[in-house]
Amino acid sequence: MLRREVLRKLAVTPLFMAACKLKALGALAGNFSNSVRMPVLFLGHGSPMNAIEENEFVQGFRKVASEFGCPNAVLCISAHWETKGTWVTAMPQPKTIHDFGGFPKELYDVQYSAPGSPEMAKEVQRMIRSVHVEEDYSWGLDHGAWSVIKHLYPMADVPVIQMSIDYSRPAEYHYTLAAELSALRNKGVLIVGSGNMVHNLGMVDWKRLDEVGYGYDWALEARERINSAVLSGRHESLIRYEAQGRAFQLAIPTPEHFLPLLYVLGLTKEGEEVRLFNDKVLAGSLTMTSVKVG
Numbered sequence: 001m002l003r004r005e006v007l008r009k010l011a012v013t014p015l016f017m018a019a020c021k022l023k024a025l026g027a028l029a030g031n032f033s034n035s036v037r038m039p040v041l042f043l044g045h046g047s048p049m050n051a052i053e054e055n056e057f058v059q060g061f062r063k064v065a066s067e068f069g070c071p072n073a074v075l076c077i078s079a080h081w082e083t084k085g086t087w088v089t090a091m092p093q094p095k096t097i098h099d100f101g102g103f104p105k106e107l108y109d110v111q112y113s114a115p116g117s118p119e120m121a122k123e124v125q126r127m128i129r130s131v132h133v134e135e136d137y138s139w140g141l142d143h144g145a146w147s148v149i150k151h152l153y154p155m156a157d158v159p160v161i162q163m164s165i166d167y168s169r170p171a172e173y174h175y176t177l178a179a180e181l182s183a184l185r186n187k188g189v190l191i192v193g194s195g196n197m198v199h200n201l202g203m204v205d206w207k208r209l210d211e212v213g214y215g216y217d218w219a220l221e222a223r224e225r226i227n228s229a230v231l232s233g234r235h236e237s238l239i240r241y242e243a244q245g246r247a248f249q250l251a252i253p254t255p256e257h258f259l260p261l262l263y264v265l266g267l268t269k270e271g272e273e274v275r276l277f278n279d280k281v282l283a284g285s286l287t288m289t290s291v292k293v294g
């Protein structure tokens with residue numbers, strides 16, 4: 001049986017969950033020793049309701065998690081934590097942030113109680129040399145993080161920290177900064193960028209909100225061109241997204257949901273396998289396209 005199939009079957013067993021817990025205990029003790037190289041993920045997180053709904057996208061998140069072993073920890077770069085400067089959460093128990101409005105009580109009741117990792121926060125500080133990374137003790141896990149990571153690790157037994165997006169910096173800064181984190185992959189850390197490649201809430205067709213596959217012409221064009229650049233390794237055109245014409249301007253009216261993709265691309269090594277999943281358009285002006293590297 002192929003290793004991938006074995007992992008897929010183990011992912012739902014108590015044995016696999018116990019192994020995750022043991023690895024998490026090691027990570028909490030600061031044991032970020034060299035490990036099997038972890039992949040990198042960009043997850044199109046979409047609506048916060050994906051946290052509690054059962055649909056093809058959350059099934060895609062669970063499936064991709066079954067394709068590799070349990071990480072020591074998760075480092076998430078979420079579209080929903082923008083700061084002046086670059087910060088990393090350093091508290092032992094991050095709170096679950098419900099940073100949205102107008103949703104059912106069931107969603108606000110969700111608590112994702114994964115531990116943090118002050119040790120990994122310090123590791124991130126040590127690795128990044130180009131700028132000073134500040135420690136944060138007040139943020140926690142926003143919905144760009146917990147609403148998708150809860151499907152990867154539903155037992156909340158893997159430590160999770162977040163690194164913020166410095167809104168004052170250009171796209172190239174984020175792409176280059178990511179490369180400084182590359183060694184974390186060899187220490188058993190799963191790095192996740194969470195956003196949406198095409199994300200224009202101002203042009204959402206609310207009457208067709210749940211219609212998977214419906215997209216405006218410009219959204220379909222931007223999706224095709226972004227996907228092609230990701231798969232072919234033509235990262236420069238994505239770093240220079242603002243110069244790519246009308247379709248990109250409509251697809252990326254503000255950068256925060258697109259920049260997490262640049263972190264994932266910045267961590268991609270030449271020759272690594274890059275594949276897409278959850279590659280669907282929604283409500284005219286959104287895509288759920290996600291990426292696995294490695």
